[in-house]
Amino acid sequence: xxxxxxxxxxxxxxxxxxxxxxxxxxxxxxxxxxxxxxxxxxxxxxxxxxxxxxxxxxxxxxxxxxxxxxxxxxxxxxxxxxxxxxxxxxxxxxxxxxxxxxxxxxxxxxxxxxxxxxxxxxxxxxxxxxxxxxxxxxxxxxxxxxxxxxxxxxxxxxxxxxxxxxxxxxxxxxxxxxxxxxxxxxxxxxxxxxxxxxxxxxxxxxxxxxxxxxxxxxxxxxxxxxxxxxxxxxxxxxxxxxxxxxxxxxxxxxxxxxxxxxxxxxxxxxxxxxxxxxxxxxxxxxxxxxxxxxxxxxxxxxxxxxxxxxxxxxxxxxxxxxxxxxxxxxxxxxxxxxxxxxxxxxxxxxxxxxxxxxxxxxxxxxxxxxxxxxxxxxxxxxxxxxxxxxxxxxxxxxxxxxxxxxxxxxxxxxxxxxxxxxxxxxxxxxxxxxxxxxxxxxxxxxxx
Amino acid sequence: xxxxxxxxxxxxxxxxxxxxxxxxxxxxxxxxxxxxxxxxxxxxxxxxxxxxxxxxxxxxxxxxxxxxxxxxxxxxxxxxxxxxxxxxxxxxxxxxxxxxxxxxxxxxxxxxxxxxxxxxxxxxxxxxxxxxxxxxxxxxxxxxxxxxxxxxxxxxxxxxxxxxxxxxxxxxxxxxxxxxxxxxxxxxxxxxxxxxxxxxxxxxxxxxxxxxxxxxxxxxxxxxxxxxxxxxxxxxxxxxxxxxxxxxxxxxxxxxxxxxxxxxxxxxxxxxxxxxxxxxxxxxxxxxxxxxxxxxxxxxxxxxxxxxxxxxxxxxxxxxxxxxxxxxxxxxxxxxxxxxxxxxxxxxxxxxxxxxxxxxxxxxxxxxxxxxxxxxxxxxxxxxxxxxxxxxxxxxxxxxxxxxxxxxxxxxxxxxxxxxxxxxxxxxxxxxxxxxxxxxxxxxxxxxxxxxxxxxxxxxxxxxxxxxxxxxxxxxxxxxxxxxxxxxxxxxxxxxxxxxxxxxxxxxxxxxxxxxxxxxxxxxxxxxxxxx
Numbered sequence: 001x002x003x004x005x006x007x008x009x010x011x012x013x014x015x016x017x018x019x020x021x022x023x024x025x026x027x028x029x030x031x032x033x034x035x036x037x038x039x040x041x042x043x044x045x046x047x048x049x050x051x052x053x054x055x056x057x058x059x060x061x062x063x064x065x066x067x068x069x070x071x072x073x074x075x076x077x078x079x080x081x082x083x084x085x086x087x088x089x090x091x092x093x094x095x096x097x098x099x100x101x102x103x104x105x106x107x108x109x110x111x112x113x114x115x116x117x118x119x120x121x122x123x124x125x126x127x128x129x130x131x132x133x134x135x136x137x138x139x140x141x142x143x144x145x146x147x148x149x150x151x152x153x154x155x156x157x158x159x160x161x162x163x164x165x166x167x168x169x170x171x172x173x174x175x176x177x178x179x180x181x182x183x184x185x186x187x188x189x190x191x192x193x194x195x196x197x198x199x200x201x202x203x204x205x206x207x208x209x210x211x212x213x214x215x216x217x218x219x220x221x222x223x224x225x226x227x228x229x230x231x232x233x234x235x236x237x238x239x240x241x242x243x244x245x246x247x248x249x250x251x252x253x254x255x256x257x258x259x260x261x262x263x264x265x266x267x268x269x270x271x272x273x274x275x276x277x278x279x280x281x282x283x284x285x286x287x288x289x290x291x292x293x294x295x296x297x298x299x300x301x302x303x304x305x306x307x308x309x310x311x312x313x314x315x316x317x318x319x320x321x322x323x324x325x326x327x328x329x330x331x332x333x334x335x336x337x338x339x340x341x342x343x344x345x346x347x348x349x350x351x352x353x354x355x356x357x358x359x360x361x362x363x364x365x366x367x368x369x370x371x372x373x374x375x376x377x378x379x380x381x382x383x384x385x386x387x388x389x390x391x392x393x394x395x396x397x398x399x400x401x402x403x404x405x406x407x408x409x410x411x412x413x414x415x416x417x418x419x420x421x422x423x424x425x426x427x428x429x430x431x432x433x434x435x436x437x438x439x440x441x442x443x444x445x446x447x448x
Numbered sequence: 449x450x451x452x453x454x455x456x457x458x459x460x461x462x463x464x465x466x467x468x469x470x471x472x473x474x475x476x477x478x479x480x481x482x483x484x485x486x487x488x489x490x491x492x493x494x495x496x497x498x499x500x501x502x503x504x505x506x507x508x509x510x511x512x513x514x515x516x517x518x519x520x521x522x523x524x525x526x527x528x529x530x531x532x533x534x535x536x537x538x539x540x541x542x543x544x545x546x547x548x549x550x551x552x553x554x555x556x557x558x559x560x561x562x563x564x565x566x567x568x569x570x571x572x573x574x575x576x577x578x579x580x581x582x583x584x585x586x587x588x589x590x591x592x593x594x595x596x597x598x599x600x601x602x603x604x605x606x607x608x609x610x611x612x613x614x615x616x617x618x619x620x621x622x623x624x625x626x627x628x629x630x631x632x633x634x635x636x637x638x639x640x641x642x643x644x645x646x647x648x649x650x651x652x653x654x655x656x657x658x659x660x661x662x663x664x665x666x667x668x669x670x671x672x673x674x675x676x677x678x679x680x681x682x683x684x685x686x687x688x689x690x691x692x693x694x695x696x697x698x699x700x701x702x703x704x705x706x707x708x709x710x711x712x713x714x715x716x717x718x719x720x721x722x723x724x725x726x727x728x729x730x731x732x733x734x735x736x737x738x739x740x741x742x743x744x745x746x747x748x749x750x751x752x753x754x755x756x757x758x759x760x761x762x763x764x765x766x767x768x769x770x771x772x773x774x775x776x777x778x779x780x781x782x783x784x785x786x787x788x789x790x791x792x793x794x795x796x797x798x799x800x801x802x803x804x805x806x807x808x809x810x811x812x813x814x815x816x817x818x819x820x821x822x823x824x825x826x827x828x829x830x831x832x833x834x835x836x837x838x839x840x841x842x843x844x845x846x847x848x849x850x851x852x853x854x855x856x857x858x859x860x861x862x863x864x865x866x867x868x869x870x871x872x873x874x875x876x877x878x879x880x881x882x883x884x885x886x887x888x889x890x891x892x893x894x895x896x897x898x899x900x901x902x903x904x905x906x907x908x909x910x911x912x913x914x915x916x917x918x919x920x921x922x923x924x925x926x927x928x929x930x931x932x933x934x935x936x937x938x939x940x941x942x943x944x945x946x947x948x949x950x951x952x953x954x955x956x957x958x959x960x961x962x963x964x965x966x967x968x969x970x971x972x973x974x975x976x977x978x979x980x
Contacts, residue, residue, distance in 0.1 A: 001826040003557055005911035006833050014840040014912065018856075023832045026839050026856045027730060029699035034731050039824060043599055046823030049561050055820060056813070060570030062585030064578065073575045076804060083498055085530055087567070090754075093544030094537035097558045099888075100756035104952075105945040106883055109540035110755035113533070116487050119962040123520045129961045135611035135758070138804035146656075166804040169790055173774070173800025177622050177657050217511040248513045271586050272576030272805025273611065274758030286959065292756065297955035300940070300948040302972025309955040315614070316648035316894075320655035327649050328612040328746070332754025339533055342487050343497035345523035354503040361506040379511035400579040408577050415791040430500065 001046050064403060066269065070436035071405045072363070074383040074427025075213070075413070076137070076164045076239040077272065078264045080352075081431055086266050086339045090332055100292075100331070104307040105299075110331065111306035114294040117338045124244045125258040126251025127280035132292040133334040134277025134326070137261030138167045141207065141237050142174040143279070143290045143324060144257045148205035148233040149180055150288050150323065156202040158232075160195060161185030162212030164239055165413040171207065180204070187414045192218065196226040203230060205257075209237040210250065214410075214425070215380035217247060224254025233257060241265055241278065242429075243381040245353025257281045265344075266336030276333035287313060290324035355430040356382035363428040366437055370444045376423070383427040385410070389448060392424040398447040399440070406440050476974025481946060483974050484535045488963045491522020497529050539946045540755070541888045547910055547918045549841075551860040551891035551903025552647070552695055554725055554747035556834075559821065562751070562814035571813055576805035580786055586809065587785035591778050593816040597743060597762055600827070601724075602734025605770035607763045607777070609807040613722060616742025616761025617653040617689075619774060619802055623740055623765060624687050624716045625657055626772040626799040637686035637715070643672050645696055645895035647720055650689040659686055666897050670696035670853040670862075674705060681713035691720035692736070693727065695895040696853060697838065697860035697903065707737030716740070716769070724748045726835055726859035729828025739766045745808075749815035760811035771796030776806055833908035834859040837915060841906055844919040848926040852898045859907070865900025867926060872935035875900040878925060880949065883942035885921045 006014075011023070020026055027035070047055075066079055073079075090096060094109060101107030101114075114132040121130035134140035145157045157175065159168055159182050168184055175182045183198065195206055206227055211217045220236060227234040236250035238260040250258045260278035263269075267276060281289060287310060295309030315322040344352060360382040367386060368375035376385040388395055392409035399406035410423040428437075476483045508514065524532070541548070548555035566572055574586055594606045607623075610616035621640075628634040640654035643664045651661040662680060667673040672690065688710050692700045700706065710717045719733055719741035725748040733741050745751045745760040753759075765773055775798050776789045790801055822830060835858055842851060842861035850866035865875045879889030879902075891903040906915055928934045942948060960967055969976040 001822060001829055003559060003821065004826070004829055004833055004908055006836070006908070007912075010912040011833075011836060014836055018836075018839045018843040020839070020856070023836055026835050026858075027699070028856065029701040030727070030731055031701065031704050033704060034735050036730055036732065036735075039828075040599060040729060040732075043596065043824035044820075046826040047820055049821070052561060052817055052820050053565060056565035056568055056571065056589075056817065059585040059589045060568045062588065063570045063574055064582035065570040065573055066575055066578075067569055067573055071575075073577055075577055077576055079573075079575065083526075085497075085526060089530070089533045089537075091563060092534070092537045093558075094540040094542045095755055096563075096752045097543040097555075098540045098755050099548070099550055099553055099555060099753045103541070103879075103883070103889055104950045105880070105942050105947045106539075106541040106888065107755070108946050109536040109538065112484070112486070112536050112539070114755075115961075115963070119486075119488065120521065122962050133757070135615060136803065139611060139615070139802070164804065166790070166801060169775075169801040170803060173622070173802060176800060177625055179658050217509075217513055219511070219513055244515070245519070246508075246515055247510060248515050269573050269575045271571075271574040271583070271809035273803070273808040274760070274810050276758075286961070293959075293961055295955040296960040296967065297951045298970045298972070299950045302970055303947060304969045304973045304975065305947040305950045307950050307952050307955045309952065309959060309961075312956070314648075315652035319648050319651040320661045322648070322652040322655075325614045325618065325649045325652035325656055326612075327614045327647075328744075328753075328757040328759035330758045331756030332752070333758055335533075335755065339529065341521065342524055342532070343526060343529050344521070345491060345496050346493065346519055346521040347523060348496045348498045348500060349519065349521055351500045351503065352498075355500060357508060357510070358503040358506045361509060362504065364509075377509070379509050379513075381510070396579055397581070400582055405575070405578055405582065412577065412789070415789075 066405060069403045069405050070439050072407050072426045072428060072440060073405055075408045075425050076261060077269055078240055078427060078429055079269055079431050080264050080429050082266060082268060082340060083343050085343060086336050089339045090336050095332065095335055101308060104305060108305060111294050113335050113338050115296065115306050117334045118294060120338060120341050121278045121280050124241065124249065125280040126249030127258050128283040129286050130278065130280040131289050132294050133330040134279050134291055135330055136273065136275035136277045137237065137239055137259060138170045140259040140277030140279050141167045142171045144235045144259050145171055145205055145207065146178065147257060147288050147290060148235060151233060151285055152204040152231060154202055154204035155180040156204055157182045158195060158198050158203055158206045159184045160208040161187045162214060162216065163207055163209045163237060164213045167237060187417055187420055192223050196223060199226055199230045199232055203232040205233040205235050207235045207237065209239065211240065211243055211381045211383065215377050215384040217379040217381060220253040235259065240382060242353050242356055245349045246357055247381060262337045266340030267333050274330060274333055276330040276337055288323060291326045292329050352430060359428040359430060359432045360384065363426060363432065363437055366441050367426060367444065370441060372448050373444065382429055383425060386424050386426060388422045388424055391421045395447055399443055402443050404440055404443050482535050484532065485975055486963050487522050487524060487532060490528060490532060491524050493523055495523035495525050497524055497526040546886065547906065547914055548888045549890045549904045549906055550888065551905040552722060553891065554905060554907060556750050556907040557909035558750055558752040559818060561821065562817040565817050566810050566813040584785050587778050587787065589816065590812055591785065593812050596819050597764060600728055601741065601764045602732030603764035604767050605765040605773055607765065607773040609774060609776065609803050610742065610761040610763060611803055611808055612757065612759035613742050613744040613761040614649040614653065615802065616763045617649055619763045620718050620740035620742055621653055621657050622799045623769045623772040624718065626797060627769055628686055630797060637684055639685045641677065641680055641685060641688040643690060645694055645897045646689060647691060647695065647722060650720060654689060670698050671700050671702065672706060674702050677706060678709050681709055681715065683714065685713055685715045687716040687718050689718045689720060691722060693723045693858035697857040697862045698853060699858055703736050711737060722747060723859065726831055728831045729824060730831060740764065740769050745811050745815040750818045751811045751814040758808060758811060760808035772799045774799050775801045830908045837906040837908060837910065840915060841904055841919060845922055848923050860903055860905035862898060863902040864898045868929055871929050871932060873929040873938040875902055877938035877941060878929060880941040881925055881938050884944050887918065887921065
């Protein structure tokens, strides 16, 4: 077995030093009834690298890669070009194979990039402080509600119908077992008036998404004022972080906590994970933040260095009183995010956002010119909703049969609401081309 | 916003503030040890590390919400970015560099074939919401890993979606809460028992779900005190959260009695699977009566730790808890794979959804490649070698350090600070001195039940020659500490790391969590002279 360095000779010598006759003796504390006598049936033995690679190529061959087909799916996961430098950097063994930086003297690399990451997140979101990443946007959103409950000592979250349906379900699941209630709006364009009217003395927070799940771009300044007047917090979720290159940041709209899915920057689609959650808030709530935080300090020579800090909030110190149970976060995905955003810089990030919006405008114009297709959005960033003359799910299947990955039928994520059956979500990033849009339009005309 | 750094002024005084008379350099660098500014101090407006085409001119549809003003991101060229992050990488210790004996963290070899297959076209670039007909191979891949996990643990079901071990704990404890709710016992059973040596995540998880955590003491053999456990069990107890092998590096020899007592009391047995790597192929948790257990794929199946993540924490479930598994899960219908997503009609009572999409696919791919490379035979051998290596380290150090408990250990060797008594050297000092020897320190001050704990986990990945050198270095440190003459050297360690002892108290008292133009490097920092 190529990963195991010990030879039989080594093993004999080591057993002799230990004073054991066999390795079985080292397992003497395992009760006899619990010891497996025979090999576990039904599992194959070890394979060479060639065989393993072949097996995975066989898995891959049964999928349709977005790179090989016209592709227009978004809904919380976006296909962007990731510069080669990003993947090279995260594969450096010093980053890839290191652990959580508990020993700061020999993990300054990880600590410094996380400090840079935290700073970048505050700049993008327009907030004051950020943590060193969450698992992803959806779990980050649930953590944000828990944090709002701690801050306000209230237990009711008001959730916009414009929030990604799976994010909403993650919050609802968390609430069911962690003792808060979630009041959920209809899965449609939220009337901000309805949300404002729904705020009461029990409300800990209002959760909105920008652009919304359906793509609409909204100003939440008035909602923020209403939240603050009632002592509630405004949580803004951003599932497409590239939008922050073009759209007014949530911090400027009065958000108290901002949660983003950071996948779009540096991280591939990966069939849904691992992704990286960005989490930012105001300085006064710093000690209520979940997860890891990196802080600046000095060493014994007075030189600048970085450490994990404020760990007295964390599970390994406070145990049952911790702000969250999070231990592992998404460090390497945060590195991918930071490297990609550093490559882009101010000019590149803005241009990337402009490109996305321009492509989406073009796609919206072309698709809505197809007879029977009606554009729902007046505003959008790189994703929008169209209403089809009939159910969207079979249309998407028919497109897939032509090897076109033509958007997401909303009914897949909202199966229980007939009012969304005809809605189709379409996204266009900088990766969309004329060669992809033209076949989509042609195929739509054929299948509708 | 972006600050310029005038390199022409140099960074004189690399060893400033250090009255040793050591040689200083103009740049503040020490040969390959380079002082590296933050990206915000390196960038220049107008520089860019990517070439993107000119966007088409469109009338924007942003509802009048166009961002105004500067974001404040620095501009760097591609070579600058490569150099910056390469230099940062060189300030990190990593398993690729040598022995990384972090007990309970399990730093084992990360094969690169795993990285390669995770990036294959058709695996790494799939969208989670593509039509199911276009992702049949991906679903089959997840199901293959699920099959291995169920078979190796002897459990009938697995929930794949949790994003990390602690997230898996949340999943498992939610399944227990859901099962109790279904039986009408949720209001009555409010107590979760956790041994004193439990991982901090265990009490944090139980408390988050509204349970009251009650500690169970350890006996003098480092195991759960069975008498105390039995006394604590009653109709208010929901579950026990137990790690096995436990955090003292020992197998709970009375595990069958513990399991039976827990079940007799009507409670569930949650097993923290952080240490599953010690027993793979030799013991199935299902045979021990476990009701649910998370598996840290990054520990047992070697997905890289990546400086703190990402992880993946699938949870295996007993028949009693399987109906409460969260959405989504993968099902085979005739000859095609499908996904039971939210709202799917099923027999069970799913506890809800824990995460968007299907779980940590990238980690599933790596774990499955690792598992297939080992096979059933290699996984068993790996567990045995891990246990052998830990016992070898224990046996080789027991005369100069103080083993916390008698008898063989599993995959990690636990010492206490008895051998440092009256030397003026603490466990922390000892750990920092290991850095100067070129090793990442072991896990220290954990588990809490042992004074000044030092938990060493060599894993199965190290050759005997490397273990022998590590042992010799540890013996040398122990003897120097006990000589009574080197306490000051230990206190000042590390001497040779990129940074000397960092002031963690200052960081917590005056938190600086982000760069601002105003927070210049501190006095004594070579970058400060350069910036001035």
